[in-house]
Amino acid sequence: MHKKDNKLNRDSENNLCHIDTIEAIEIGDTQQWIALRSENTSNPIILFLHGGPGTAQIAFSRKAQQTLEKDFIVANWDQRGAGRSYSSKIKKDDMLIERFVLDAEELVESLLKRFKQKQLFLVGHSWGSIIGAHLAAKRPDLLWAYVGIGQVADMARGELLSYKFTIDEARRIGNKKAVRELEHIGEPPYVNLKAGGIQRKWLGKFGGQTVNGTAIGMVIKNITARDLGLLGLISFAKGAAFSLKNLEEQVNSVNLFQEVREIKVPVFFCCGRRDYNVPFELAVEYLEQLSAPHKEVIWFEHSAHSPNFEEPNVFHEFCLTKLKRCIV
Template sequence: MFYRKTKEIDSQFEAITTLDEVQIGGLKQTILIRGENTNNPLMLFLHGGPGTAQIGLAPKFQRDLEKHFTVVNWDQRGAGLSYSKELKKEDLTIENMVNDSVELIQYLLKRFNQPKLFLIGHSWGSVLGVLVSQKAPEFIYGYIGIGQVVNMKEGEKISYEYTLNKAKESNHKKALKKLAEIEYNPLDMKYLGVQRKWLAKLGGSFIGVTMYNLVYSNILFAPEYTMKDWFVFIKGGKFSLDSLWEQLMDINFIETAPKLEVPVYLFAGRHDYQVPSIVAEQYFHTLECPHKEWIWFENSGHLLNYEEVEKFNAECLKIKETTLTPVR
């Protein structure tokens, strides 16, 4: 389902709502662009997962952002509306995804005649966010990391230990039984499914949003995805996870990205043990960059931009104003 819609608000600027197929990395990929004024700065979201495409999920949470930014959501290669059965596992590499991201940024800047944009990476998307900031800092006003991945092996160990300890503390017999039945192995998808299920039930995944508001209401009401698209969303999510997860285990930005040439803002959910905030905090303290800020979201887990929407939007607006307001 593809549509393009633009409308004039007044004689000085134009709103935009458009769902487009664009050629990125030699592949047809889909982007959703929404905003009340195309002269506003661009904000590009790099979704999590791998494979958790967010064109069908994010727009209803981003309405206020659209007043101040031209917001771009992108279903990455192999995910959501950018999934294709022609893709092979070897087509999904971190290097390819980084190159796609840079190519998309260049396309957007040219299309909207803008010099730079604000880049947001969530979870898996935060891996791309750091690598893109490292590769093409000249295109980025500032990088915002949500649920920032830093060291996957360390983070997965902490996540498992948190889940097990919470099950013991609450004497959750079913959780303890299911966790005892699996061997710790973050490369095993069966293990990962069990651990993530009980992590969510025990409060270490998200706490400030319900599954209905996050997913089920979108299945019923989101205009960007048809029912068929939601089935493809599931297929693309599994394909992306299977293709990229093992590659993620080699990520350790404390060693490979100790310095970035863009301002960095790390947004952290106090209750996030899916990608534990404690690891991102270690990175924050050692990271060298022109400017950096650490912002806690006290009532959030891993999905803080959906859990504390007003605070998230306000922090983004604050970054825009401090970045783009001329110094007198």
């Protein structure tokens, strides 16, 4: 394991070990990067699976997650082909949902072994919630609980609901340009990424991605130079484009109603009341049908698709009051 920006200090008086490190680790025979932060390495682990595909979040996770570091080992992973883990050597044939689930499984096992823990908390955001749900169903023995944020359920139905919300909003407020562009691209499935981008552009303007500001603005606001790295922006941009191009078709065919019907650990869905990037109605419907020992929707009243970034204090409170109770 190669380390970069490594900070590991021990408080001898209280026997606490602080960690703040960004490291390269071999996962699935490929160099991938993880960030680990905590005030005490005996804390339970919470692993975040970022969205996108390709929206690697090591560079912009610190500010929103900082309060969690007192109570958890906060782990962020730039997935295969994304962010720090982007490389021109990544094989397109390895950009498969099944491969990402295997990568995540290997990472979880590595973290548990390293910190001498039995299980951890797995958090999947948007695209990451596809990986997360599959892994939670496959390896419940590794997890205390699974948390889905902007949880994917049925991508085809979700895209249609997202389009209808956007064009209905455009008509409601009388935005003729938006109506014209949305009518021109028509309902999904879209003919290409550009058409999908037009729909997402207007969705963002109408508050279906973030309640305040834009999704890009939210990322920029949270970026820290120390976590971005020397070639961070270049790797981020290249990785995002590469990941989306090679995973879009697979993502659009995902239907967890059929693929993941049971998860044998507690399941929590964090839903923004305004989320129409991955419409919250479908997440709620999916959770109702999912078999799990405990199921619960956590509502974020002032958020859309990224409640953990839009309302980080509410997310922290959820982690303290709900997740820690799952440890047995």
